[in-house]
Amino acid sequence: MTHTHPFDSATEITQTGHGAYTAHTSETYGNMVGPFGGVTSATLMRAVLSDERLSGDPVSMTVNFCAAIKNGDYQITTDLRRAGKYIQHWSLEITQNGQICTTASLVFGVRAEGFSHHSGVPPMAKAFDQCAVEPDLGFANWLKCYEFRYAEGAPDMTGRAVGDLGPARSVAWITDQPARDLDLLSLTAMSDSFLLRLPHVRASFVPMGTVSLTTHFLATPDDIAEQGQHPVLGVSDATRFHHNFHDQHMQLWSHTGKLLATGSQIAWFKH
């Protein structure tokens, strides 16, 4: 009997029609309100990956978190908007009780051997086994589904004095808990596994959430296969927190120093 990894259960979909699927929120990957956005994105990715019209590898994904998904079933629709020789554009949405919860666009590209140049430089980071495992912050179930080992900028939730701000940047080794070979689904989820930069900077919580998340997939299938269960090195930073919104940027590096994905998001915070 094979054991199903909780991530595969959390992203499970059932086809109900042409480009139509039902999925179910996962308590294991629950967030403070609604499910962990990374699993929502991965479930959308899984729907498109299951489509027989699919051609190519994912290269870009934008997910707009319009409203929290309530615990229970939700519906996914996928629509192939335009397909060219090299590129497919998909539009997706999640509804629950007829209300839009999430909209997304997903771009797939046919890739071939060709020009390759790695202009990005991996962050200077302490080795995985030299970084301590971050204790569970305890505010959301999904955090228990990853092991984070911070090389730099570990979260400090002690509530520093007003005006005594911490760095927005952090660098951390990230692994699925329990261990799982990297694939496109887990890479999608890990792209959203960085805590919002606001509590990193302010060392305290206010109501907040990701509004729109964009991920660019730079990894080819061989990069992903090579990664296996090795830890991924994640870098996250933000440049401006201003009047209820801040940007946030991330990079995910393979254990051999290849950039697997880059991305950015805009997050809302109450005050």
Place this chain on the structure above:
Amino acid sequence: MTHTHPFDSATEITQTGHGAYTAHTSETYGNMVGPFGGVTSATLMRAVLSDERLSGDPVSMTVNFCAAIKNGDYQITTDLRRAGKYIQHWSLEITQNGQICTTASLVFGVRAEGFSHHSGVPPMAKAFDQCAVEPDLGFANWLKCYEFRYAEGAPDMTGRAVGDLGPARSVAWITDQPARDLDLLSLTAMSDSFLLRLPHVRASFVPMGTVSLTTHFLATPDDIAEQGQHPVLGVSDATRFHHNFHDQHMQLWSHTGKLLATGSQIAWFKH
């Protein structure tokens, strides 16, 4: 008689129904194939800005360039997918002869005075008047609609030897030509005014294009008003060019050192 700036003509829309508009490609802002993507994005922005249901300021926009728009009329539809207390999610599309050319999502947020922290650091750059005006590269009309003064990483199209790669990063002062006060439309267009990093690196052209472009708007209306006709400082970089795709990242800084927008894109290249 008032003179209409060519940018305002290029982004002109005519409402034809509820959330339905007609626009027309602009020869002045033409690209190698189809119109300059920045003007396409700005025209989509203009459609939503004209909608009476609109609430708040733009905070994030993703534009998927599915197929080139042919010279002539094209149709825009806008759809308010979900509106909450603070945030509106819009979906947009451009069609021509019934075919999808562009899909986009646009997020607006209600902003109020509150926490503000500028963790990003402006690039070290020579002053505007110490940078030479970049000669017209001549390959697309829209390039004549901006003045670029490179502080770093000016394009070199001389065709370096294979393997002798240039830097992906450039820093440039950007102004509308002729001069025009900054507004949300021109900020949207300028977010796409960076040349693709591929020719910067390889010093030569191959068939290529932006596939998906995401912009996060960090500027509040007072930031934009303060900017007026001052040059904007743009930074652009890329981290990995690999098997037909590369990512690209940008920042647009005000003349007083405020981050107006950040963004990223994925670009396709033939070989």
